[in-house]
Amino acid sequence: xxxxxxxxxxxxxxxxxxxxxxxIGAAVGIPGIIYLVDPAMEAGGKDAWIPLGPLENFEIxxxxxxTFVRTQVNGWEKTSNSYGVFxxxxxxxxxxxxxxxxxxxxxxxxxxxxxQAYICPCHDATFSPEGEVLGGPPPRPLDRYEGESLKIExxxxxxxxxxx
Amino acid sequence: xxxxxxxxxxxxxxxxxxxxxxYKATLDRPExxxxxxxxxxxxxxxxxVMQGLTGIFLTVYYTPSPDHAYDxxxxxxxxxxxxxxxxxIHHWGAxxxxxxxxxxxxxxxATASYKYPRELTWLIGVGLLLLTLGMxxxxxxxxWNQKAYWAxxxxxxxxxxxxxxxxxxxxxxxxxxxxxxxxLSRFFSxxxxxLPLLLTGLIGVHIFLIIKHGESAFPDKED
Numbered sequence: 001x002x003x004x005x006x007x008x009x010x011x012x013x014x015x016x017x018x019x020x021x022x023x024i025g026a027a028v029g030i031p032g033i034i035y036l037v038d039p040a041m042e043a044g045g046k047d048a049w050i051p052l053g054p055l056e057n058f059e060i061x062x063x064x065x066x067t068f069v070r071t072q073v074n075g076w077e078k079t080s081n082s083y084g085v086f087x088x089x090x091x092x093x094x095x096x097x098x099x100x101x102x103x104x105x106x107x108x109x110x111x112x113x114x115x116q117a118y119i120c121p122c123h124d125a126t127f128s129p130e131g132e133v134l135g136g137p138p139p140r141p142l143d144r145y146e147g148e149s150l151k152i153e154x155x156x157x158x159x160x161x162x163x164x
Numbered sequence: 165x166x167x168x169x170x171x172x173x174x175x176x177x178x179x180x181x182x183x184x185x186x187y188k189a190t191l192d193r194p195e196x197x198x199x200x201x202x203x204x205x206x207x208x209x210x211x212x213v214m215q216g217l218t219g220i221f222l223t224v225y226y227t228p229s230p231d232h233a234y235d236x237x238x239x240x241x242x243x244x245x246x247x248x249x250x251x252x253i254h255h256w257g258a259x260x261x262x263x264x265x266x267x268x269x270x271x272x273x274a275t276a277s278y279k280y281p282r283e284l285t286w287l288i289g290v291g292l293l294l295l296t297l298g299m300x301x302x303x304x305x306x307x308w309n310q311k312a313y314w315a316x317x318x319x320x321x322x323x324x325x326x327x328x329x330x331x332x333x334x335x336x337x338x339x340x341x342x343x344x345x346x347x348l349s350r351f352f353s354x355x356x357x358x359l360p361l362l363l364t365g366l367i368g369v370h371i372f373l374i375i376k377h378g379e380s381a382f383p384d385k386e387d
Contacts, residue, residue, distance in 0.1 A: 028249075028253070031245075031246035031249050032221060034245050035221060035244055035245060035246040035247060035250055036221070036224060038244045038245045038247075075236070075239050076232070076235035076236055076239040076243070077232070077235075
């Protein structure tokens with residue numbers, strides 16, 4: 001039109017269609033993606049002090065499994081998850097607590113009295129009584145509760161546990 | 165240089181897929197003089213695709229069981245970010261789709277576009293209208309609230325009033341004598357699998373016939 005505008009009517013319609021379509025698509029598409037990944041954006045990993053029982057109840061030197069249940073609201077439903085730790089009482093006043101979750105792919109390890117090792121049923125990982133890797137695929141020792149994350153108050157052993 | 169690569173790539177695919185022919189047949193076909201009433205079919209198709217997409221998104225959280233259906237929708241509306249938007253589009257889009265499909269039918273009737281050679285396009289269109297209403301009916305139960313429950317009680321009771329076969333139809337629809345978990349799960353199955361698949365197939369034939377015959381011209385004084 002009069003040479004001042006170099007865009008034809010047809011091209012203008014095309015451009016307008018793509019622009020309006022793109023804006024509408026983004027206005028619905030971006031919220032759509034956020035909707036899908038919403039659970040990943042929730043703050044997870046609640047923490048709490050979990051009492052494991054009086055220290056005197058544990059036999060010195062022998063790893064003992066202690067299990068506890070934590071409930072969590074996922075979506076509209078409350079889910080109970082069971083967790084376990086091994087308590088190794090070192091002396092009258094000292095204890096070491098190890099997570100029973102294999103550091104390879106999160107299966108639960110068992111204490112084998114004969115072999116004096118924790119053995120993972122999934123991929124035959126073995127850990128020493130102190131949690132060090134003896135064999136198999138795990139990249140690091142079993143998670144330990146010690147120092148700040150462990151306390152003994154009035155004879156009761158507790159760990160500072162974080163979910164997830 | 166990028167343009168050259170793009171052209172080469174496009175030509176490679178075009179030779180094998182016939183993209184240009186496809187484009188010409190579907191989007192660049194000759195039309196009679198423009199008329200907004202002729203866009204209602206495309207509007208119906210757009211709404212169908214939109215309902216399909218938002219519906220798929222809803223199934224990510226929705227759970228079709230009497231124990232969870234209501235709570236899962238409450239969660240979509242209040243717990244999930246933009247859940248209100250996805251469900252809102254699906255909810256209002258459903259009513260809009262019924263309206264647009266119905267007006268589309270009225271337009272075809274008013275312009276006598278159902279005549280030779282388009283009788284089958286019309287008949288399939290009738291099937292599409294009924295399926296759309298079926299989608300509305302089955303989707304209405306899924307929130308499992310009071311309105312949904314009693315609307316389905318009444319709706320299935322109407323189907324149950326058919327002479328002789330009524331009781332059989334009623335029990336087949338409800339999956340029992342009264343509304344129960346089976347009703348909800350079979351309505352859900354119909355709503356997300358059976359009816360959409362039938363709709364998709366019939367829409368395909370409907371569109372094929374439209375492309376084959378072209379749009380009908382509006383009748384003039386001579387007709």
